[in-house]
Amino acid sequence: xxxxxxxxxxxxxxxxxxxxxxxxxxxxxxxxxxxxxxxxxxxxxxxxxxxxxxxxxxxxxxxxxxxxxxxxxxxxxxxxxxxxxxxxxxxxxxxxxxxxxxxxxxxxxxxxxxxxxxxxxxxxxxxxxxxxxxxxxxxxxxxxxxxxxxxxxxxxxxxxxxxxxxxxxxxxxxxxxxxxxxxxxxxxxxxxxxxxxxxxxxxxxxxxxxxxxxxxxxxxxxxxxxxxxxxxxxxxxxxxxxxxxxxxxxxxxxxxxxxxxxxxxxxxxxxxxxxxxxxxxxxxxxxxxxxxxxxxxxxxxxxxxxxxxxxxxxxxxxxxxxxxxxxxxxxxxxxxxxxxxxxxxxxxxxxxxxxxxxxxx
Amino acid sequence: xxxxxxxxxxxxxxxxxxxxxxxxxxxxxxxxxxxxxxxxxxxxxxxxxxxxxxxxxxxxxxxxxxxxxxxxxxxxxxxxxxxxxxxxxxxxxxxxxxxxxxxxxxxxxxxxxxxxxxxxxxxxxxxxxxxxxxxxxxxxxxxxxxxxxxxxxxxxxxxxxxxxxxxxxxxxxxxxxxxxxxxxxxxxxxxxxxxxxxxxxxxxxxxxxxxxxxxxxxxxxxxxxxxxxxxxxxxxxxxxxxxxxxxxxxxxxxxxxxxxxxxxxxxxxxxxxxxxxxxxxxxxxxxxxxxxxxxxxxxxxxxxxxxxxxxxxxxxxxxxxxxxx
Numbered sequence: 001x002x003x004x005x006x007x008x009x010x011x012x013x014x015x016x017x018x019x020x021x022x023x024x025x026x027x028x029x030x031x032x033x034x035x036x037x038x039x040x041x042x043x044x045x046x047x048x049x050x051x052x053x054x055x056x057x058x059x060x061x062x063x064x065x066x067x068x069x070x071x072x073x074x075x076x077x078x079x080x081x082x083x084x085x086x087x088x089x090x091x092x093x094x095x096x097x098x099x100x101x102x103x104x105x106x107x108x109x110x111x112x113x114x115x116x117x118x119x120x121x122x123x124x125x126x127x128x129x130x131x132x133x134x135x136x137x138x139x140x141x142x143x144x145x146x147x148x149x150x151x152x153x154x155x156x157x158x159x160x161x162x163x164x165x166x167x168x169x170x171x172x173x174x175x176x177x178x179x180x181x182x183x184x185x186x187x188x189x190x191x192x193x194x195x196x197x198x199x200x201x202x203x204x205x206x207x208x209x210x211x212x213x214x215x216x217x218x219x220x221x222x223x224x225x226x227x228x229x230x231x232x233x234x235x236x237x238x239x240x241x242x243x244x245x246x247x248x249x250x251x252x253x254x255x256x257x258x259x260x261x262x263x264x265x266x267x268x269x270x271x272x273x274x275x276x277x278x279x280x281x282x283x284x285x286x287x288x289x290x291x292x293x294x295x296x297x298x299x300x301x302x303x304x305x306x307x308x309x310x311x312x313x314x315x316x317x318x319x320x321x322x323x324x325x326x327x328x329x330x331x332x333x334x335x336x337x338x339x340x341x342x343x344x345x346x347x348x349x350x351x352x353x354x355x356x357x358x359x360x361x
Numbered sequence: 362x363x364x365x366x367x368x369x370x371x372x373x374x375x376x377x378x379x380x381x382x383x384x385x386x387x388x389x390x391x392x393x394x395x396x397x398x399x400x401x402x403x404x405x406x407x408x409x410x411x412x413x414x415x416x417x418x419x420x421x422x423x424x425x426x427x428x429x430x431x432x433x434x435x436x437x438x439x440x441x442x443x444x445x446x447x448x449x450x451x452x453x454x455x456x457x458x459x460x461x462x463x464x465x466x467x468x469x470x471x472x473x474x475x476x477x478x479x480x481x482x483x484x485x486x487x488x489x490x491x492x493x494x495x496x497x498x499x500x501x502x503x504x505x506x507x508x509x510x511x512x513x514x515x516x517x518x519x520x521x522x523x524x525x526x527x528x529x530x531x532x533x534x535x536x537x538x539x540x541x542x543x544x545x546x547x548x549x550x551x552x553x554x555x556x557x558x559x560x561x562x563x564x565x566x567x568x569x570x571x572x573x574x575x576x577x578x579x580x581x582x583x584x585x586x587x588x589x590x591x592x593x594x595x596x597x598x599x600x601x602x603x604x605x606x607x608x609x610x611x612x613x614x615x616x617x618x619x620x621x622x623x624x625x626x627x628x629x630x631x632x633x634x635x636x637x638x639x640x641x642x643x644x645x646x647x648x649x650x651x652x653x654x655x656x657x658x659x660x661x662x663x664x665x666x667x668x669x670x671x672x673x674x675x676x677x678x679x680x681x682x683x684x685x686x
Contacts, residue, residue, distance in 0.1 A: 149430015179423025
């Protein structure tokens with residue numbers, strides 16, 4: 001069964017309208033180029049990590065963000081100092097979007113001590129609290145209550161900010177997501193639940209896994225909701241600006257479903273030949289690639305030249321290669337590192353107050 | 362020294378820590394308006410207001426997850442589970458998220474959350490409400506597990522738990538809430554990971570914790586009176602970190618060990634203790650390590666029979682005599 005188009009996708013207005021949204025109209029040329037650059041950097045990072053995986057430099061799973069770049073970049077480009085992000089295991093795009101160093105991200109995939117989680121988390125578990133990025137979580141939907149908790153803390157501290165809690169379309173069927181929806185709405189927590197709907201929860205299409213419209217479920221919890229295309233970074237920004245502003249100004253939560261598409265399988269372990277057609281993937285690549293579409297827009301706006309676009313691409317490829325070289329040259333953690341970063345107290349022995357044995361053999 | 366109940370001791374710890382640290386929040390089902398399902402939080406709403414004492418819907422995965430997320434940003438939530446038995450519906454939040462987030466982030470995050478509530482059998486509520494998951498919890502590196510037996514320990518350990526920067530799971534006991542004991546007023550802090558000799562002895566070490574401490578003390582009385590046996594009752598108080606040194610010291614004195622626990626026997630806290638004792642004090646033992654656990658079946662409802670499924674003074678006495686035989 002092929003990907004089910006959302007109602008929004010079917011009736012999408014002229015793409016240029018979203019460029020006129022105030023949040024986009026006020027972007028400087030440099031800021032527009034930066035959005036383009038971030039998407040390109042994500043794409044090239046992901047392609048490079050796939051090659052490293054194929055060369056057996058990377059263990060475990062690898063869930064690539066290729067095709068979905070406009071979602072993370074659009075959303076995270078709106079973050080202020082008190083806005084926070086949490087997501088699931090397809091987490092590389094958000095990490096680059098919030099500004100994490102691709103060397104540390106690639107090194108994490110290589111399982112190196114220089115990785116963003118010291119080689120202890122892997123692909124699914126990127127974190128950088130200094131950039132308000134709280135993971136990187138492996139269990140479908142399990143991060144969503146935590147996202148509501150980040151919003152709870154903002155509210156408790158009286159800070160004007162919002163949490164964005166990202167999930168895939170498969171997560172909407174998990175109980176923890178619904179519990180978080182209810183609590184967020186009941187308590188007016190400033191959180192935007194973002195459903196990145198790429199049409200497939202692993203190999204099961206939306207039509208085969210979810211009854212009804214996904215975002216609309218928010219209405220059952222008395223939350224506002226919206227749908228938009230994730231192929232147009234301007235549209236993502238316009239939609240998210242509305243709901244982030246709602247959260248920051250009124251404390252009200254919302255749910256936004258962003259229609260997107262992944263070109264690669266669920267993970268690299270997915271042969272990707274059982275549940276969708278090659279033609280479908282090619283059609284998306286040809287007509288709705290978020291980077292190509294945005295490049296065309298910026299060329300039309302006169303913000304970008306073909307030469308600059310080419311240069312940004314070249315730089316993004318070079319950056320990914322540098323990240324891979326850095327990872328290659330970095331040391332692995334040692335067996336002695338296995339038992340650090342388990343307990344705060346064990347890592348801060350001078351401040352330890354408890355006694356007794358923390359670890360066992 | 363004031364004599365108060367275990368319930369009041371927990372409440373005093375909560376109130377004092379709420380007073381001390383504005384980031385402490387008490388959250389759970391019925392903790393505020395209802396004054397607590399077991400009245401532990403009685404009066405806290407009136408004193409601290411709805412910002413600090415927060416009623417939740419019956420939604421353990423949701424509200425425990427919210428607490429964990431909030432703790433990552435510096436709030437110090439003290440979450441009440443009406444029964445620890447309900448941890449199963451929040452298992453992913455408690456043991457995937459709270460236990461692992463520090464590790465998976467390479468030490469960038471810590472999670473100063475306390476989850477507390479009763480975990481015990483003996484109240485004729487059947488298998489779903491009678492779980493004692495301290496072994497399951499303690500199986501997860503990154504968490505701390507506390508099971509206080511007396512009012513003084515309940516207060517002192519809970520204050521330590523709330524100040525701790527790691528996730529602490531605090532297992533109380535509905536059968537102990539009404540028990541009275543001397544508890545210091547004001548600042549009284551018992552460090553986690555420190556066992557306590559509740560009764561000194563020379564012939565037998567009974568290693569135990571939680572309500573089984575009371576049963577063991579009762580049995581020790583009979584052992585002394587009727588069998589001329591001097592039993593030492595060592596209360597672990599904390600399961601992880603574990604004060605194994607105090608256990609080994611006692612074993613070196615008595616050379617005989619009985620472990621008493623309100624646990625299903627398979628892979629229990631006692632299993633771990635028995636392994637460690639034989640490994641680290643083999644030459645001190647005059648006989649095999651014995652254990653008295655819950656009779657291995659789901660918790661039976663039938664009230665008089667449930668008493669016989671759990672550790673009780675008669676069963677402890679019998680097990681002690683077998684250990685000495």
